Every structure is written in structure tokens, then in C-alpha cells.
Amino acid sequence: MPELTIVIIDDHSIFRSGLRADLDPALTVLGEADDVPSAIETITRTQPDVVLLDVHLPGGPAGRTGGEEVIRRAGPDAPSTRFLALSVSDAAEDVVGVIRAGARGYITKGASGREVSDAAALVAAGDAVFSPRLAGFVIDAFGAASGETAVADDELDRLSSREQEVMRLIARGYAYKEVATELFISVKTVETHVSAVLRKLQLSSRHELTAWATARRLL
Numbered sequence: 001m002p003e004l005t006i007v008i009i010d011d012h013s014i015f016r017s018g019l020r021a022d023l024d025p026a027l028t029v030l031g032e033a034d035d036v037p038s039a040i041e042t043i044t045r046t047q048p049d050v051v052l053l054d055v056h057l058p059g060g061p062a063g064r065t066g067g068e069e070v071i072r073r074a075g076p077d078a079p080s081t082r083f084l085a086l087s088v089s090d091a092a093e094d095v096v097g098v099i100r101a102g103a104r105g106y107i108t109k110g111a112s113g114r115e116v117s118d119a120a121a122l123v124a125a126g127d128a129v130f131s132p133r134l135a136g137f138v139i140d141a142f143g144a145a146s147g148e149t150a151v152a153d154d155e156l157d158r159l160s161s162r163e164q165e166v167m168r169l170i171a172r173g174y175a176y177k178e179v180a181t182e183l184f185i186s187v188k189t190v191e192t193h194v195s196a197v198l199r200k201l202q203l204s205s206r207h208e209l210t211a212w213a214t215a216r217r218l219l
Contacts, residue, residue: 001026001117004124007046008032009039009070010054019052022113027120035059036066043074048081050120053103055087055094065094068101075102075207080175084123086116099214102207104173105129126172158200166193170206171213
């Protein structure tokens with residue numbers, strides 16, 4: 001198990017304390033929060049590797065779950081942080097909503113401490129993790145029909161081959177420095193390519209880019 005830093009976001013203190021006690025010792029908990037405003041503050045202040053995030057949190061806007069709001073607002077200020085949703089809900093709309101917002105995985109609260117720890121490590125490494133019964137929702141929601149594939153091809157044609165390489169790495173959660181190392185280019189060049197990718201695809205953040213790439217099965 002790699003050493004990782006974690007923040008736990010859940011509005012039930014008993015669940016937070018129980019989860020904290022059950023996590024692998026290699027996972028260091030930097031903080032906790034129980035609503036949307038405190039979650040955003042904690043994440044942006046501590047910059048953890050992974051956030052274990054409850055989907056339904058108080059303090060969010062109407063029409064969007066608290067978990068979605070946390071990702072959308074904290075994500076841009078914590079670009080290297082990845083989000084793993086934890087919820088008692090297995091409703092399709094909850095799963096799809098938080099994944100569209102930028103979460104890299106979604107598991108139910110019936111998972112053991114070991115399973116959550118393993119999922120956090122996988123998400124930190126750039127993988128997507130879902131409880132088995134939830135994977136179908138994600139495939140159905142983001143599955144590319146033939147028309148969607150054509151649109152994706154057309155959109156990809158706007159990007160150079162290098163921009164496509166950078167796009168995939170950034171969408172997988174790589175930091176700019178990691179992309180630079182992977183592609184043997186400078187961080188400044190990575191920044192230039194990311195700006196071009198977002199402009200050409202008419203996106204505003206790396207989290208929107210991740211959702212865009214996931215929907216088109218480009219990761």
C-alpha cells in the first residue's frame with residue numbers, strides 16, 4: 001500500500017471516526033469535514049492525494065448534490081487531488097452526477113476499510129474504481145453510441161497528436177510536472193498545451209476535461 005494523504009468528508013461523525021480507524025495505516029488523514037463549505041476549505045487548505053467524499057452533504061445548492069458541489073468548487077484549487085465518492089446510495093442519478101462532476105470512483109458504504117483503502121490507492125494512481133453493481137450505470141451513462149463516437153472523432157481532430165497525449169494524461173489526473181516527465185517536455189510546454197486543449201474543446205477546467213474524456217471512452 002503506497003503512502004497517501006486523505007481527507008474524509010461525511011456529515012456523520014460516527015461514520016468518519018469508524019472509517020478513519022479502519023483505513024490502512026499507510027493512509028494519513030489530514031482532516032475531516034461535515035458540510036460543503038467546510039469540505040471546500042479543508043480540501044483547498046490541505047491538498048490531499050484523495051478525498052473520500054460522501055455524495056449527500058448539507059450546504060449544497062438546489063438541484064445538485066453536496067458531493068458534486070464540493071468537486072466542482074474545490075477541484076480547480078486542488079488540481080492534484082482525486083475524489084472517491086462513498087455513499088449509501090446506489091441510485092443511478094447519484095452515481096452519474098458525481099462522476100460527471102469529476103470523481104474518479106464511487107463505492108458504497110458497505111465496503112470494508114481494506115476495500116476503501118485499496119480503492120483510494122487505485123484512484124490516486126489514476127485508475128477508476130466502482131463497486132461492481134454500479135459499473136453498469138457508468139457504462140450506460142457514458143457509453144458512446146455511434147453518433148457520439150463521430151462527434152468525439154471530430155472534436156479530437158481539432159487537437160494535435162501532442163495535445164491529445166497531454167489531454168489524456170491530464171484527464172487521468174496527472175499533475176503538470178508528471179506530464180512533463182512522462183512526455184519529456186517542459187512544464188511550461190505542458191501548460192501551453194493544456195490551455196490550447198481547453199480552448200479548442202470549449203472547456204473551462206481539468207475536471208470538465210476528465211468528464212469529457214470519460215464520456216467518450218478516451219481514458
